[in-house]
Amino acid sequence: MTATAYRYAPERVLPPGSTLLEVLDERAMTQSDLAIRTGLSTKHINQIVKGTASISPETTILLERATGVSASMWTNLESAYQLDRSRNKEAEKLKLDLDWLKTLPLAELVKRKRIQSASYSINTLREVCNFFGVADKASWEALWERPTAYRRSKAFSSDPTAVAAWLRIGEIEAMKISCSPFDKAKLLSSLEDLRSLTRLSDPNEWVPRLKSTCQDMGIAVVFEPEISGARIVGATRWVQSDKVLIQLSLRHRWSDIFWFTFFHEIGHLLLHSKKDVFINDQGPHSGAESEADAFASQLLIPRRFEDRLSTLQTDDDVKKFAGELEIGPDIVVGRLQFEKRWPYTRGAALKRRFTFSKS
Template identity: 45%
Template structure:
């Protein structure tokens, strides 16, 4: 989905008070304000206030003007609405002038690169762009809204990084996920798809990127690949967009197949095991990932999906004696998964040094 800045372009002042049109209509028809007052039953003072723009033109008055001028009431109502909207927009502009510094909390250069903002300038127009992007009325509303959301986030990091960058990344992912056409979520369908999803680990990275979203959509999961913004340290996120549609967003920050697949199945674990009320923001490098019950469960789900119970006796034997490294390739072939995934797990469990076996990992990029 293209989040073009032109979607939120600020409209320059083009509306005019309906009184200007009324004055022109009266002059063209040779009708004075006094005569119009007699014909409509309104006071001359009220007619003059409408002409001067100091009084609003009501729908009832629009009907009266329709009868006298011949211009439809819908035209008068539209002129009034456009004018009042323009006034409200200008009043809002004055209020927002004192809040443009709020933009400084955000990674503006990255927002420009992702077509959210047209420039990095701290201007009212850019503030309006950003508020429209987030779908909020004001910076204060955004802060209050995010304050409530953050209380419901489950994040596996003890000290969350830049929350503004995090909120921006999550919004980008959500907007993209909303555009993905999915079947209604069915837990059984997603469970039945796990073997097919796991089998993709043996394919080339391009196959994952092309085929995974379509497979996930069958089960009601919108899969999004969205590179992380700076200072977020996120690897993935899970959020329910509707009761029938879940979003799984991956940053692919480590760019190796072992990390990619573990994170992917970790997020699916949140979808399958945990409720629909929480948003899970995951940084698998944090200590709390080993203590938060939901994170522990999602980790266990990912590990058991990648190396199922029937292959664990052979894996335990491999863990005790992983060398020569050709043993890893033989085990991976029998288990039907990529050898890089096995290397990553052995490294995590200290059965291999982190410099050993890395040649078996597939590297990839979303660029």
């Protein structure tokens, strides 16, 4: 059996005046007596009792002297009451946003333990706002709709709320990863080492090496399975002034697609502005996305070797060619299939499909 912790949250917090009345009753003291002892007016004491006047820090000291109840106790009672009033006001405002919950992937966020409930309630709405790090729907739109619409192909037809949720999970996970400050020169010098990882078939071997190498040069790599409707394979953005997040959805688990996507994201870091958010889907690319495609393509198979692709006829030809380039043979098969030199049924024995754990 496992224990579940619940936060105590009373439905209604009474004003500190209720406690004051109890204290006065215990001491057989009237409000007029308290007014004399504190130097406050009877009217002001009565307003505190009714909850129409707050207890100032100065008043807490006077009440401490007159009642023997500590100033910190009165301060805490007043703070709890004012916070409760603020939450009630907030709840009235949030009611206007309840329909927004129907557009969000609540069930998926519950499944991934990002929120506790998928109900259409104020509590769920608060959880959602806490998850996204925003005050309300309007704040969410200002913060999350813009990046989910940026640097996408024209064919991009995803659900912006699913993309935003996926991006936010990546952001949260990236903050847990300790990285050295971003170092572009170190990234450039490490490209061949990163490229050589394509030869390794077991993710348990190359994933830790990939993450560690990237952390040393200021890049947090996060694997986060896609959220239904996102239709996204990767994204690159700066999460701190000296820290980059490369987030990969594992939507296509074929190894050649994975590695192309990874180096596509690396291309953004080397070619494009750190002010932009780059979202990579599988549609036709143009502009910056097309430039990142070209970078990944030429890094994996340099241009001086491209003419030899047409000479590859057998799996053994591919293995020999890949060995010469020091890359995985599946990278070569993927390129041949993408360029329609080979049908997708050819070279299947050389292709790998990754299965990633959540660790």
